[in-house]
Amino acid sequence: MRKQIAAANWKMNKTFREGQSLLRELETGMPQLTSNQSVVVALPFPYLGMLKLEIHSKSIQIAAQNCHHAREGAFTGEVSVVMLKSIDVPYCIIGHSERREYFHETNAQLADKINHCLAADITPIFCCGEPLAVREANNQNTFVEAQLNESLFHLDEAAMQKIVIAYEPIWAIGTGKTASSDQAQEMHAHIRGVLQKQFGSTVASSISILYGGSVKGSNAAEIFSQPDVDGGLVGGASLIAEEFLKIVAALKQ
Ligand code: PGA
Numbered sequence: 308m309r310k311q312i313a314a315a316n317w318k319m320n321k322t323f324r325e326g327q328s329l330l331r332e333l334e335t336g337m338p339q340l341t342s343n344q345s346v347v348v349a350l351p352f353p354y355l356g357m358l359k360l361e362i363h364s365k366s367i368q369i370a371a372q373n374c375h376h377a378r379e380g381a382f383t384g385e386v387s388v389v390m391l392k393s394i395d396v397p398y399c400i401i402g403h404s405e406r407r408e409y410f411h412e413t414n415a416q417l418a419d420k421i422n423h424c425l426a427a428d429i430t431p432i433f434c435c436g437e438p439l440a441v442r443e444a445n446n447q448n449t450f451v452e453a454q455l456n457e458s459l460f461h462l463d464e465a466a467m468q469k470i471v472i473a474y475e476p477i478w479a480i481g482t483g484k485t486a487s488s489d490q491a492q493e494m495h496a497h498i499r500g501v502l503q504k505q506f507g508s509t510v511a512s513s514i515s516i517l518y519g520g521s522v523k524g525s526n527a528a529e530i531f532s533q534p535d536v537d538g539g540l541v542g543g544a545s546l547i548a549e550e551f552l553k554i555v556a557a558l559k560q
Contacts, residue, residue, distance in 0.1 A: 310515045311531075311558040312471065312538040314347040314432060315545030316372060316400065326354050327361065332548035334364045337555065344558050347398050347432070348545070352386055356394045370398035370432065373406055376419040388423035399424050400540075401431045402458065404477045414457030421458060425466050432471045432540065433459065434519070435498075439478035447476070447494065452501050460505055467506050472516045473540040474498060479520025481542060488530045491518045495535035524553030531557050 321329065330348070340346065349370035350358055359369050375385040391399060401424065402417040417433070424431040435454040437447040451474070459470065474494050479486050486494075495516045503511035518530055519540035530536055538558055544550040 308343050309513060309537045310471075311344045311560075312347060312515055312517055313345075313551070313555045313558055314349065314370065314398075314400075314473070314517060314538070314540045315551055316349045316403070316519075316540055316542050317351060317545060318372065318405070318542055319351065320546055321351070323354055323357070326350065326358060329546070329548055330358060330362060330367070333367060333551065334362065336548060336552045337364055337366050338552070340366050340555075340558075341560050343560065344555075346555055349398070349400050349432075355391070355396055359394065359396070368397050370400055371396050372400050372403065374399050374401070374420055374423065376412075376416040376423070378423060388420070388427045388429060391429060392427040396429060398430045398432055398471075400434065400473075402434045402454075404434060404436055404475060404480060408477075414454060417458040418461060421462070421470070425462075425469060430469060430471060432473055432517070434473045434475050434540070436475040436477055436480075436520070442476065442478060448497050451494065451498065455498065455501055456505075464506050464510050467502070467510050468513055470514060472498060472514060473519050474516060475519035475540060477520075481521070483521050485521040485526055485530070486518070488533050488536075491530055491536055492533035495533065499535055522554060524550045524557075527554040527557035531559055 347368050347370050349372045374388045401420045406412045435451050437450045441450045499511050515537040517538045517540045518536050522539040522541045523544040
């Protein structure tokens with residue numbers, strides 16, 4: 308059975324103190340997870356090291372929201388994978404649509420980030436997903452396939468098995484407009500099919516594919532019940548403990 312993951316993405320929200328109390332609420336309310344389930348919280352950079360020390364529950368793992376595509380060097384203000392590794396950050400979100408759109412990250416740069424993460428044994432949560440115009444022209448399958456191709460297809464099978472994928476249709480992120488569970492399933496099955504062609508069925512069937520885009524307590528169970536949906540990457544609703552805990556409780560067993 309594939310790993311079922313509820314991943315929170317706080318983005319650029321919460322002061323340190325607010326973050327501390329949100330994590331405390333999550334720890335207190337966290338249901339007993341099966342060995343198949345994981346909860347990941349992607350924190351703002353300045354809090355990673357300190358908040359990691361405050362998490363006592365083994366059920367919650369932290370993630371970075373980004374990393375730089377170079378290994379090290381003169382990149383003022385940036386954070387490298389080597390730095391993340393040095394404070395034992397186990398996950399890193401790569402290629403979130405906000406990074407692609409506002410910071411012009413390219414598929415080729417994302418391939419470099421993926422390589423750095425894998426070399427450091429950090430699990431990348433690789434985001435893909437189409438903008439509204441692409442969906443309206445019904446070109447979403449080709450669009451997402453190109454994103455996977457250009458950032459992941461250089462990997463061998465063993466490396467590919469270490470990736471988590473998050474499908475996040477851009478038109479559903481932060482808009483309150485969720486993809487229907489059928490739309491999510493359709494794209495997740497497409498992604499798995501693309502992975503199967505490239506890496507074979509053992510790899511394709513073992514990779515967790517999360518859905519992201521306006522997931523909340525009230526729609527998580529319906530979306531997660533789809534056969535190819537292995538959990539969610541959650542923005543807005545992850546900022547409220549009660550909401551995120553409902554999402555965790557909706558993971559498949
Ligand atoms: P949202 O964000 O849940 O607020 O739509 C999802 C994401 O950007 O990962």
